[in-house]
Amino acid sequence: MVSFKLLIFVALCYVAFLFTVAFAADRRAAQGRDNWLRSPITYTLSLSIYCTAWTFYGAVGYAARSGLEFVTIYLGPTLVLVGWWWVLRRLVRIGRSQRITSIADLISSRFGKSTGLGVLVTVLAVTAATPYIALQLQSVTLSFEVFSQQSGSDWHGNDTNLTALWIAGGLTLFTVIFGTRNLDANERHHGVVMAIAVEAVVKLFALVAVGAFIVWGVAGGPVETLAMIDASPISQFQQPGGRWVALTFLSAAAFLCLPRMFQVLVVENSDERHLATASWAFPLYLFLMSLFVVPIAVVGLDLMPEGSNPDLFVLTLPLALGQQGLAMLSFLGGFSSATSMVIVATIALATMVSNHIVLPLWLRRRSSGASLHGDVRQVVLLSRRLSIAGVLALGYVYYRLSGGGTALAAIGLVSFAGAVQVLPSMIGGMFWRGATHAGAAAGLVTGFSVWLWSMFLPSFGVGEILSPQVFAHGPFGLGWLRPQALFGIEGLDPVVHAVMWSMILNSAVFFLVSILTFPTPLERLQGTQFVNVFDHSHGARSWTQNAADAEDLLIMSQRILGPTEAQAIFQREASAQGKAGYLPDVTPRFVERLERELSGSVGAATAHAMIGQLTQGASVSVEDLIAVADEAAQILEYSSRLEAKSSEQERTARQLREANEKMTVLSVQKDAFLSQISHELRTPMTSIRAFSEILVDGGIPRPDQARYARIIHEESTRLTRLLDDLLDLSVLESGQVTLSRQTGVLNDVLDRAVAAVGLRDSGLEVRRSRSDEAVTLVTDLDRLTQVFINIIANVRKYCDHAQPVLRILVSRTAAGVTVDFVDNGKGIDKDQQELIFEKFSRLTDPGKAGGAGLGLAICREIMNRLGGAISYLPGQGGAAFRVFLPAEPPDLPAG
Amino acid sequence: MSSGPNPNVFLGRSSYRTRRLRDAVMILPVLGLLLWNLPLVWQGGPGPKLTSSVLIFVFGVWLALIVLALVLARPTMPGDAEGKESGPR
Structure with missing residues (x-):
């Protein structure tokens, strides 16, 4: 037992x-x-x-x-x-x-x-x-x-x-x-x-x-x-x-x-x-x-x-x-x-x-x-x-x-017969382009009702929900509506009766309403994609004019897919377009692909609605459909080699255009820098010269002498710092820098950087997660500290929030470690994001910064030397910098 | 089932063979449907139809279909490019 x-x-x-x-x-x-x-x-x-x-x-x-x-x-x-x-x-x-x-x-x-x-x-x-x-x-x-x-x-x-x-x-x-x-x-x-x-x-x-x-x-x-x-x-x-x-x-x-x-x-x-x-x-x-x-x-x-x-x-x-x-x-x-x-x-x-x-x-x-x-x-x-x-x-x-x-079998069959009411719409939708939304809805409602009436409700038993009266004579005495003898056809097995009538009526209504109604453009587009799924696997484009901004799309995708995955999709798309960074051009093809990714998480209708909100109702019209069809025909005419070539040319052209824009801006910046640097060099020089002349002339009281000497000293320190930065950058750029290989914990490096910036009286609050930071690094730690100091100092200078907060987020992937610095300020304008890592670039108010705009340029060079990268991360609600360190450090001499 | 305009009317020997084998896969359910409905109409001798003989027939057809599907599965499998996960995930 x-x-x-x-x-x-x-x-x-x-x-x-x-x-x-x-x-x-x-x-x-x-x-x-x-x-x-x-x-x-x-x-x-x-x-x-x-x-x-x-x-x-x-x-x-x-x-x-x-x-x-x-x-x-x-x-x-x-x-x-x-x-x-x-x-x-x-x-x-x-x-x-x-x-x-x-x-x-x-x-x-x-x-x-x-x-x-x-x-x-x-x-x-x-x-x-x-x-x-x-x-x-x-x-x-x-x-x-x-x-x-x-x-x-x-x-x-x-x-x-x-x-x-x-x-x-x-x-x-x-x-x-x-x-x-x-x-x-x-x-x-x-x-x-x-x-x-x-x-x-x-x-x-x-x-x-x-x-x-x-x-x-x-x-x-x-x-x-x-x-x-x-x-x-x-x-x-x-x-x-x-x-x-x-x-x-x-x-x-x-x-x-x-x-x-x-x-x-x-x-x-x-x-x-x-x-x-x-x-x-x-x-x-x-x-x-x-x-x-x-x-x-x-x-x-x-x-x-x-x-x-x-x-x-x-x-x-x-x-x-x-x-x-x-x-x-x-x-x-x-x-x-x-x-x-x-x-x-x-x-x-x-x-x-x-x-x-x-x-x-x-x-x-x-x-x-x-x-x-x-x-x-x-x-x-x-x-x-x-x-x-x-x-x-x-x-x-x-x-x-x-x-x-x-009996178990009875319930199973009732459930099966209910589920198969989807069959006509499903098969029709997969094989017949003419199937429409109205047809599917009408067919489903018909099939569902017939099933409810002739199978589901009677399954509870005679007299439970439907009275024996209804079984024998139909509702309100309408004999042709008897649940198990619809249209007066008697003697059929109840299961056969229900399956036959629900399927016949469902399919007939689906077909009739479909041929009598006209599909919307989006339906026709989806119909083509479903029926011809084996012809064009990546599908036709559905969005033609777009008001959506790449950054808004990124913010939304992050909320649904999570930051890592969304950023990966955007980065992949951007690099496919030949662009660097996280923000690709918002092409119809990209929006369509993104919508498909999102629908994997929240379903097609919701994803479509959410994207629709951002693209501001830019919807498909019949003209667009014709354009799509024309385009498809044209592509067939061209040989595939020509197509590949033209897309490559497009990519090159885009890169060239981008480079050109950058160079124009850089040239303007360089001019500005030259005057800036002469100014920066000249101001301390002038005061050094003036005060040293006074000292040479002599006859000044002792306290004044000390004061003038201190001014000369401070001004020359400033000069030295400026020249050091310039030298540092040129050494890094020419590759003559010597880096040493050290082992340490990220936690300590960040501690050192935060302490070095000295945030005590700036009001900047730093939020960190110590447990995430317990990562062992093998790289040049001093140089890395320099990068962190630079970023934190930048945040302190530029974050314009009344209560500035800096979040430092560390995440580990198979490729390496990423450290994100995210503040709660206004962030950096999109047109500036490209430029901040360039030499001599400085945002808006030069006086406030008190440097020559070399900090981030140095950071970028250092990260390149360390085999990692630093980039601006858009769409985080403030300015955000991402520092990436590879898991495999480049060959560095032991230090 | 190759729908859509296809410029290559003449295929190589091996891909021609693959296509005909796919045709064979598509005929299998039709074959199964015909054979499995046979017991409804057959008149086997003077006595009543026995459950045991229908049982042997139905399961025999079943086994034959499984063997045929097994034989046809490998040569008709979609190619690498067709069936794989899309996107570098």
Whole structure:
């Protein structure tokens, strides 16, 4: 007898094991060692969330009731996968090129990035999935119940509800921890995927083990098993053809449309070629999962007492036959099936709820300039977490209200039929350019309503929500609206009836409204990109005139993607354009690419709205579309070599233009400097000469003598300093400087620099994080200190805030260490940012600075010599300098 | 399924072979659909249709499809350039 306590202990150990697996996988991915996490086998195993508790327990029950019909649920997905070249490849390619985050995002993005459609699909998906989540909770509590009855412990209704609550709570915790760890631009969850891959192996192993035991241990071999099937109540194959075809279709469609399947199939896919492996490996998985279902059902019907629940044969048979270990394994298999489905479904639904309902509402509330203020990342993560809790709470409430009891298979089919209402819009949108937003919306609403009326509401049972009156005579006596005999066609199987009518009406309305309405330009553009996804992978441009400023875009992107990633994207784009620094030209192509990156985090519609706020409503017109088309035709005419050449010329021209501008400004500055430097040299010289003449003449009282001598001394010190700076710079530039290699801690270097600047009476507050600064450096520390001193002194001079604050942020990357100095002042104008590192450049008020404008030029030379870099970091809310030190120091002589 | 204007009408021997194998992949689900619906219409002898024989037939077709998909998977795999992650992430 397995004691109930032991069972709970094993279950808890298993859960702890899953947490460890997920945590380790996340860690490996964060370290970049994610090769095997992204293998085709992991991908295939993650698809197995198709097999939920409905498969693990329900398939046997289904077979015991209706014979071989259960197999249709697995034939459909097999057809979709072996024919992956038809739909799946296209779907995955679109998903990746458009950075799709969910099925609602796919529909919304295809039909003009519409928020309304996103909401519609989200509501549909949540309605359809809630009973299914409830079903999983029910199956786990049922399996607990079986064990508790076996071991004779007390088990009341309250305990069942409490178990369900604990399970829902635990699943929320797991999903929140691993599903919303970070806001990845690709929306991938390595920890979750790894955990469900492990669960996939457990459930397959468990079911095959039970099956093998039944066939060889109980029945006595395959031949005897077949004989037992022939002698069983389900020996005759009396399959209604309509159900067989309808269920195959339904399962194939659901495989594509279920939010959780879309999540693992498309969103978590990292390489299109994994599909090729999954095309045979996943059908094999389904084959093995189904192979022993009929034998288990037949043996169960034979051995178990009359009236026992066939849905639990997988668990009760081993128990009845005294195989405690096997029963425990089977329990873990069922537990795995239920939990993995709930986790992925919750993540998929929460992404949809958060991206298509919560975020748009939040954006609307903060209407103007919302994209520039507040940390969007935190809002997105919070709304995801709340959505996860919300979805699971809905599932739990449904479980409590329905009270369980309905046969598992029935709920599964209702949920499938709801999810596939997306199919016409999805397939139509992928293959037919003429599909419009209005068509999709009308089709979805029609399909959803027919499903609600003919399948979802009747699923609660006659007399529960719909009265027997309505079933018999229709609402308000309208006979043609009877839920299970629409338009007066009677005698159809309820499932076939609902699937057939909802699909026919959905598709017909979708098609009719599509051909009668006219798409907006953006819809047409998206339609072309979806339908011709294999022709131009980078897509056509969508923004023509742009008022957006690169710096504003950077600020917004930082809020969504995080500073590191956003800066990397901007820097990459800038260098592709042949520019230095972080601010590329705002070309339509760049804006489009950026929008796609953002949509990976917050969904297409939201990203489009946020970018739209900044580009100030610059939208596509039909003329733009024609221009795009013309352009595409022209490009085809040119040879690819010519194209490459012209883009290179463009890049060179841009560089030349930039260099020219810089030189013009520099020449002006140089003239200014010459007069400045003569002035700087002359002022001290004049006073030195004057005072020394007075001293030479003699006859001055002693105190005056000392005073004059001190003035001469101070003035010559100033001169020396100026000449030292000039000398320092020329030595650095000519490469004759000797640097020495020292080892030290960044913390100390910064301490020294801050102390040297002497901030006591300047009112400047320095905020540092000591823990981040504990980095060991191998470089010329004295020179580095000089750089830091220069930057801090600059901040002290120029920061114009009433209460100046300097933040020093240290971060470590694989390439090296970056130290950011960010103040809260006005910052530096964009046109000045290019010039501050040049020699002799000085901002505005020369008197205030009291130097010759050589400081930052020296800093740049030093950093170049040390193998690092110093740059101005725009978009930080004040002036910001970034010092980068490479992890590998250049060859320096030991000092 | 090569849509769009393609100037290269004549392909090399190997890429021609790849395309025909992709055609084979595309015919697999049609084949599966036809065979799996066969039990609905067949009249096997005088006695009633037995679940066990339909079971063997359905699972046999299943296994055959898996083997065919396995054989076709490698030669039809999308090339390196087509399937990889976009962007230097």
